[in-house]
Amino acid sequence: MARSVYVTGIDRGDGRQVVDLGVMELLTRQVDRVGVFRPLVHDGPDRLFELLRARYRLSQSAETVYGLDYHEASAIQAEEGTDELVSRLVTRFHRVAREYEVVLVLGTDFAATQLPDELALNARLANEFGASVITVVGGQGQDAGSVRSEARNAYRAYASLGCDVLTVIVNRVAAEDRAEIADGLSAQLPVDCSVLPDEPALSAPTVSQITTALGGTVLLGDDSGLARDALNFVFGGAMLPNLLKALTPGCMVVTPGDRADLVIGSLAAHSAGTPPIAGVLLTLDERPGEEILRLASRLAPGTPVIAVAGGSFPTAGELFALEGKLNAATPRKAETALGLFERHVDTTALLERISVARSGRVTPMMFEHELLERARADRRRVVLPEGTEERVLRAADVLLRRDVCELTLLGDTDVIRKKAADLGIDLAGTQLIDPQTSELRQGFAERYAVLRAHRGVTVELAYDVVSDVNYFGTLMVQEGLADGMVSGTVHSTAATIRPAFEIIKTKPDASIVSSVFFMCLADKVLVYGDCAVNPDPDAEQLADIAVQSAVTARRFGVDPRIAMLSYSTGTSGSGADVDKVREATERVRASRPDLRIEGPIQYDAAVEPSVAAMKLPDSPVAGRATVLVFPDLNTGNNTYKAVQRSAGAVAVGPVLQGLRKPVNDLSRGALVQDIVTTVAITAIQAQGEE
Template sequence: MTRSVYVTGIDRGDGRQVVELGVMELLTRQVDRVGVFRPLVHDGPDRLFELLRSRYRLSQDPATVYGMDYQEASALQAEQGTDELVSALVDRFHLVARDYDVVLVLGTDFADTQFPDELSMNARLANEFGASVVPVVGGRKQTAESVLAETVNAFRAYDGLGCDVLAMVTNRVAREDRDEIAERLANRLPVPCWVVPDEPALSAPTVSQIAHALGARVVLGDDSGLARDALDFVFGGAMLPNLLGALTPGCLVITPGDRADLVIGSLAAHSAGTPPIAGLLLTLDEVPGEGILTLAARLAPGTPVLSVTGNSFPTAEQLFSLEGKLNASTPRKAETALGLFERYVDTAELSSRVSAPSSDRVTPMMFEHKLLEQARSDLRRVVLPEGTEERVLHAAEVLLRRGVCELTLLGPVEQIRKKAADLGIDLEGAELTDPAVSELRDSFAEKYAELRAHKGVTVELAYDVVSDVNYFGTLMVQEGFADGMVSGSVHSTAATIRPAFEIIKTKPDASIVSSVFFMCLADKVLAYGDCAVNPDPDAEQLADIAIQSAATAARFGVEPRIAMLSYSTGTSGSGADVDKVREATELVRARRPDLRIEGPIQYDAAVEPSVAATKLPDSEVAGQASVLIFPDLNTGNNTYKAVQRSAGAIAVGPVLQGLRKPVNDLSRGALVQDIVNTVAITAIQAQQSPTEKVSDQ
């Protein structure tokens, strides 16, 4: 039977979209077929479902998501009674439930409805659906005592109506009251109750949402700038020095459009990062001349400048009534919401209480979720040498908001801050370091000269070398100032990993450094090695790659079944290339008899059971291989790219293996999510790496 989770509330304004998004995240970690059902819906687009559909790549037909709209439901209830209404909604729910392993039910929103007892309606629907309930209580602008009473009463209400209450979430409480409320609720209820503080960035409208609500014209700005959150409003009418003193981080400056001095002054402050602003809103339908706008665009590229026809007072009235919403066009808010949920909700306990049916399939999304969850379980610090690169900054914001790891970004600090400000990126919590002026530069130069003395490297020469971001980052890892490094989005593979070869070096049990890609197919994850480092490994090296790749696969939840690939299967072929693979297979068997391995074997026999049944019917690997070892770089690199493009697979990597401490390389075409995944992998590798400094010997 399909297991369903019903997220509901007791009143409007509880911010339960954070909980709905968080529960969806948990469900998609456990199963790959998650349905969504909203019993009652208002007219107009359903912002939350559109967010869920885009973020989790849902294939569900939107027409099946909704039971009926409130007007239809109210009419049916009035004409035929509540039982008929409930019966109709149950029928529509089961049309969804039959096609999915688990269903997330989005309860009614208590806004502009005509149901006299909406709480009872949600409780009854949950019971009829056979769904467990997660009630959400809103605590915004309430005292701690009031929040405590409402939470206890909400549990009693749903429990008293026969609901299976999984857990309670008290949301949007004042940050200063959060710990007290959590402590006092800890033993008051028979189910877990998690307390989540209010997060201003979630209720803050984006500049784009403001522009839409006011019907404003976008004079300057790009999509990244329009996605910024307006955390505050500052009205400018005074002299420039007074305005500058009133600016706050993330504020939207509202000023008459003929005040060019305030426009340029605000953008200059943003450019200097003192403070970064969300943008400007010009009133009275006045816009500065072309020369001023050209200067403004150069001062703060991408920063939005909007224009409205009204004056400041009616504009202010509209602004103060706006509230940010989670939707498909606000992915950064979604990351903030998930980070908040994962920080304050015990997701492991909630997952166990949901008890969704386990899935034998591992989808790309499930694999990515597992990476982030595993990295969060034991925080490590990862250094990102490419601190001024836009994709890296966007990835850093996601990693920080989700609490995946601690970060150090390298580069000129003011340049990083300015770039982040121009992109509207919040780097709070990240450490920014400029290798050129760092107090570590002298000691790093001495260390590098010591390590490379046999190559004639002097301290003077080393002083110049360690100013390079990749060398500096690698030395941070070597000396314990960071646990791992990720680079390569704008640097070559050689520039990324050469410092690691020179400074960190290989593990005692590894003869070479190699790599794997995790290939996330529609229903499983395979490990491909080596597709990035070694051009033509000999039999000894190929055996080492296989053993390393099996260990890496196991570390990330892929049960290793090794296929040593060749153009021949079993004893059907001969020649130097096949003999190399055959010798490597025997070496692995001798060194690691516990590993399941087959080789030489062709790709189709390795992964396709029907082919394996013909070519190697008695093999415990053929047809179900999970770790595929290619005989050379040419074959491996071309194969992974062919599968990535033709099969629509997500390739995560390359993940370097064999180094004493983790350093990983990015493709120069890496997307933001690729960087996030690679950093998470690096943090996980660091969890199992020794923390002491590596010996010089």
């Protein structure tokens, strides 16, 4: 029987979706196959399940997720009794439990359900499912004493009904009360309790949600602008100077459509970043002329301007009744929710209480989850030289919302702020530095001149060199102002890593800098080296690459079994290429007898047990290799790309190894998730270096 976790509450308005999402993140980090079951559902699309399905790539069909709709359940309970209702739901739950390693059960939502004693029904279902319970209590608008009483009552209610209560999570409390509530509950409850502060961005509607709810027409704005959160509403009727004083970051300006001065003034303030706004909502179905709209689009490209038919007063009533929702169309809210959950819940302890055994399979998603968790556990500062690049800003948004690491962005700070505002990204807490004007530039020039004096570099020449963002970022790492650097979305590999060769240099025990890719297959992670840096390493360099790759693999949770690849296995072939691999293998055996290594060996004999049984039956590596070292760059680069495209593997890298401090290169085609993952890897490397 699958292990199951039942997330439930005691009343509506507890923001439980944050906990549902956080628990799903934990479970998918541990096991490959996680099922979802919602005993009772309202008519219409289920926003939460659609979010879970999109985010975690669930293959489960919607038909198996749901037990009964509330109307049907209410009728069964009234006509046939609670036992019959529970019996039907248990039958449907077990259909899911048979198919999955663990099941996340989403309890009822206490929202106009017409079910008597809904709490007792949740408790009975949890017991019948054999599920442990996570109880969520909402604390919005309550003082600390009331919240503590609610949490104690919630625990007692479920525990008295026989439930195995894992933890109580109090959500949406006033930030200033969080510590007091947490301290009080830790002394009053026999289980761990977590307290999450209210996060305005989660309850704020997006501009897109506002447009849909009010039946508005989009006059200007792109998808990024429509995805912005409207954190506040500012109603414009006064003169422009007074309106500008009222603007707050993330606000939506609501003004009659004939006030072109307020429209242009608000967008000009946004363009200057003082402050960035969510958008402009025009009432009374009045729309500015084409000349005004053209000017508006130039002032703040992408910023939404929406027209609605109603007047300001009825529009205000509708706006204040809106609340943001987590769904598949709001991925940034999901990142915010996960960051909130991971900051305030002891996820390691919760996983231990859930007692879900880690799967023997390692999927790409599990590997990526693990990277973020490890980076977050010991946060480091990573410098991103390409701070004006949109993909880098979007990645920074994810990293900040998930609290993965501290960031420094390099580039023209005005440009960075403007692009971030246009994308609706809050860079609060992020260090922004313009190398051209930074007070660090002179000191870096003097430091670089000393390092490159043997090449005739003067301080004057160095002053120009260090204004380059990659040189500046590398010097920040060298001088301890950052722990690692990631670049390459708009720079070549040479431009990214040349400064590291000149400034950071190789470790004492490394003869060269090399690289690996983490190849995330459907059920395991392999390490490929070197597929990006060294064109034709000799035997000594190849041995160095093998040792470095094994160290990197172990650092990232891959048990190293090294295969030194060749077109020949064992003693079946000869020639210079095979001899190089054979010599490299012997060098590793001599210098690192603790490492398991086989070579020369062909790829199929390295990874396929049936082939290994015929060619090298007594090898501890053949058929089970996890670190595959290619004889040259031509072979390695083509192989990783072939596996990536043909087998659908996720290739993470290249990850550079052999440098004294971590610097990593990105592909110029890198996606936002690639950047996020590489930054996490860099932060973990920095942890290891210390």
